[in-house]
Amino acid sequence: MHKVYVTMKMRRRQGNPFNFNDYPDTSMDTPLSPNMEDYMENISMLLKEHDVVRVKDIAKKLNIRMPSVTAALQKLKEKGLVDYEKYGHVQLTTKGKEVADSIYEKHSFLTEFFKEILSMNTQEAEEQACKLEHHLSSNASNRMQRFVEFYKQEQLDGQQWINRLDSVLEEKRLSELKEGQKAEIIRILGSGPLKKRLLEMGFRKGEIIHVLKYAPLKDPIEISIKDFLLSIRVEEAHSIIVKPLGSHD
């Protein structure tokens, strides 16, 4: 009866049910849940910093309470991934290290992907990597990793497309700018009367604009172009693509 129930659950979602990963070699037994993967990864990280890891440390790192950690450790111990005795310190088994490394590898290149390629700031890049790392199949993982390696080589080779990409990623809508920001106009979206009107107002490719006053949700936005003062509605500002000068995130 019990066994049957488990079998039913395994049916969920075709292909790789749950959000579990298929590890390269490791583990013929049930795959780790994203959650347990997270424990493994973080224990591994803590072990790199301090040589003694306690329940409290894990709880703090994961921002959860100690009893949750205890429960998790007991499960991970059963799976043979951690060395751990009641009230004792936590270590990873050989198998556990493999698992943790495999996850950490994903984490690393995902972080690089978001940070280096998509120009996101470190913190956000890390956060995204943490979320996605548990959901990448080994094939996708592999390809992603190759892609990141490829990108880095292209960067070393000084390939021009890298710069083109950076430019594209820096672009924003005028309506996304904050008060005080300066930006260069890249292009005006759409066509017809609206575009014409904007062009007539002086919004032309290459011009530098300066956002003087902008209270989000409150029309209009006040800006200056070459010493002219203008105010446009958020809706209009939405179809003006600009590249902020300075700033980063």
Place this chain on the structure above:
Amino acid sequence: MHKVYVTMKMRRRQGNPFNFNDYPDTSMDTPLSPNMEDYMENISMLLKEHDVVRVKDIAKKLNIRMPSVTAALQKLKEKGLVDYEKYGHVQLTTKGKEVADSIYEKHSFLTEFFKEILSMNTQEAEEQACKLEHHLSSNASNRMQRFVEFYKQEQLDGQQWINRLDSVLEEKRLSELKEGQKAEIIRILGSGPLKKRLLEMGFRKGEIIHVLKYAPLKDPIEISIKDFLLSIRVEEAHSIIVKPLGSHD
């Protein structure tokens, strides 16, 4: 008491707790769980195919049982995302459509990313998109989308790096080839005696090899290079990077 508990849960994982997303505009109320997002997306997809969607259809699509669907629909109804009466048909509300579209958009460019850029086959690309779409922040989402657009434009422009990337992605280790496959040797990893030995055996960049016999996990691999028959150990084959001729996945 109850409220406090919820507050505690919200503490989990700094930044965006849970694996929930921050939608662009929509929803001041609690964000949807990845699961509920999945329901929304799939209901939306079903509605595009048939104009009447029943509990049974959703259950079938998600590969789960009907009672689970009923429960989910009740929750989604409470959140004002679906129009649904007991024993009746399912429709999305205006708000529901927005949510579904926003998810579907992520799904689309993620699929393109895996399929077009990383050259994965359609099914795997879809699967990965399904898993990741619920975990992308709006910023990452935005950048990813721009990147995919950028790639497509570069492709149209016939930029060379696209070809270089394709080449890199096609590369495999000799040990990953299947029986009968042919491949071109791209490079030999490592250095020292092993590499020297392999070069002496005839493994040189540009040569075409043909895998004659390979029972995974069973050494050795039998291959031919220019009518010479050779057999090498899996371990050695591991450090030979090749590009398969023909095939695709």
Place this chain on the structure above:
DNA sequence: TAATAAAATTAGTCAAGTCTAATTTATTTC
């Protein structure tokens, strides 16, 4: 070393999401 403080565990609860079995409502079919 006895007393206190800190850390960890157990016990019991909760919520989300799934399931089966039994029941109710709709739809077909003769």
Place this chain on the structure above:
DNA sequence: GAAATAAATTAGACTTGACTAATTTTATTA
């Protein structure tokens, strides 16, 4: 239109992974 079939719902159970409160063990300190 009544009987049979199909679809949907309710009720109750289970798993995972959190939590609090209470207890136990270990570490620290006077």
